[in-house]
Amino acid sequence: METEFKHIPIMLSEVTSGLNIRPDGIYLDCTIGGGGHSSEILNHLTTGKLIGIDKDQDAIEACKKRFAGKDNVILYKGDFKQIDLILNELNINSLDGVLLDLGVSSHQIDTALRGFSFRFDAPLDMRMDRSQNFSALDVVNKYSFSRLMRVISEYGEEPYARSIAFNIIKNRPVTTTKQLASIIENSMPKKVVFSRRGAHKKTFQAIRIEVNGELDRLFESILYLITKLNKGGRMAVLTFHSLEDRIVKNAFKLCATECICPPGTPICVCGHKKSIKLINKKPIIASKDEQKQNPRSTSAKLRIIEKI
Template sequence: MTEHVPVLLAETVRALAGDPSGLYVDGTFGRGGHSRRLLATLDADARLIALDADEEAFRSASELAQQDARVQAVRARFSELGQHMPPGEGAAGVVLDVGVSSPQLDDAERGFSFSHDGPLDMRMDQRRDITAADWLGSASEGEIADVLRRFGEERHARRIAHRIALKRPLRTTGELRDVVMGASPTRGRDALRQTATRVFQAIRIHINDELLELDRGLDAALEALHPGGRLAVITFHSLEHRLVRQRLRDWQQGPPTPRRLPVPTAFSPLATAVGKGIRPNASEIAANPRSRSALLQVAEKVKQTGTNSADRSGVSSRRGSGAMGDGLVPSVPSTSQRLRARQGAPGGGPPPPKKKPRFGAPMEAHPV
């Protein structure tokens, strides 16, 4: 089994470990690097809920739970963490280490990497029905191009999607790699590898609904925390970085105020950012090159006052009552909703053309 080296380990634990007897949640257990270091700082009466949807990761969490009575292992997506919280109890800290792990990348059978030839799978949760090969075999050329452009930010998306459509069915990572490199107009080994990396990333994100999962997981984590509890999120590419940064801004500043409309009731922050984002230092990057794109962002939940009621203008219970609890979150569009809106939801497609307002047109005709 490949060893997974957790990134920003000391920084993450230092940001979280405020209550040595508290309840903590590791929403992306992996091989337990962050959990094990966190447990080493906690008292005997502390507790840790370790979640992961991956079968091997859950097995690793179960082994730790047998060794340490403070640990509860759960096979679930981190967006579902609210369903596994003790009733009426909040967490002192939640950690989310988002993305694919080294054991997943290095196992050819999982199909995440073009460096190892294997089945074109890419499912983080093997209970899912649709593999990358299945989707590439059934999606339209336009759908494939849209995914490569949105989630891989690949400028040659249409050209690569056309070649994929011509060459399918594709069943192995090697076949997909060869098609991508053959379709790309760029030359040079490094440039071709970067293109393949973007394409594999985009397909993986789509197959696993990663941005939607992160979008929901952030709200679930906030609701799971008790006032003063902290959320630490580690992300690895720009789409995730922006999603987390925007959500922290929404929690701290509230919904954006539409222009030309009356100012709503003052917003009481739901959470505040703790410092600035943290990047790995040079020594960590040298020891673990895969950490080079990592970014740690931390937020602390704010104690709510009477002004943050359900009928307060600008805030509503987005998830409502139920498994996730009754925590309030800003009634602003989620990042996934913003993405769908930009693509002409539902089902993707190009964004609608912007109409330039005519001089002297009524106010409601102007973009807001």
């Protein structure tokens, strides 16, 4: 059974004020989810327009209901990694603001049948876009030992990646979330299972990142989106994983740098021009209150830039 779309938008006021919204601007929410942030952006628009993208059809359906009757909202089911094609198709040439709230929605995690969570017993799946052929079943049952270990170790930062990958392979086929969770538990010392809040979290996160290609072309997409921003336009990016945040930080750093010639080059030969300024040098994190009320905000980092 499908659940109602529930997701609490993270750092809502920080995101909205960070975007410095123009009432007549064109805003792009690349990861609209349940439309929490978008709804607040819309509250600031008069003649402006909002484009909302998500690769999850559930999110698009939820937003169709939420924004029914609003003629300044365009919803598009797609992947923001193909934003060049999407903006072309929508005939949008420039933007006044862009939001990326990366990662997974509470709706996806909390819907048992989506197979994202070890809290429910369900077939392994974890696809944000259910029209995609590749799912968690493929990662868990088809990857070689070294590839599986690398995914779990890199994306999950899991110190027990080696023994988890080994035991997954030994127990193939692994088809359900509970089966995977119990393999993970049995791959680490009992005291670690008890001391960690959610022994399985890191491995589930790693497999989810791999299934959805969450880090692929993120850097290039950010660079492209910056080229589409009007002068004074802003981009806000919320990340939930250190690798994701590093990609965002590096993309912003590159665009905020005037020349990228190797140190010591007598005159600039790269021709690279600074195109943005950083609004916050250090990432903004959720307030203690928000972290208490919504534990999913604990790992969130917000970075904001302005086009110059």
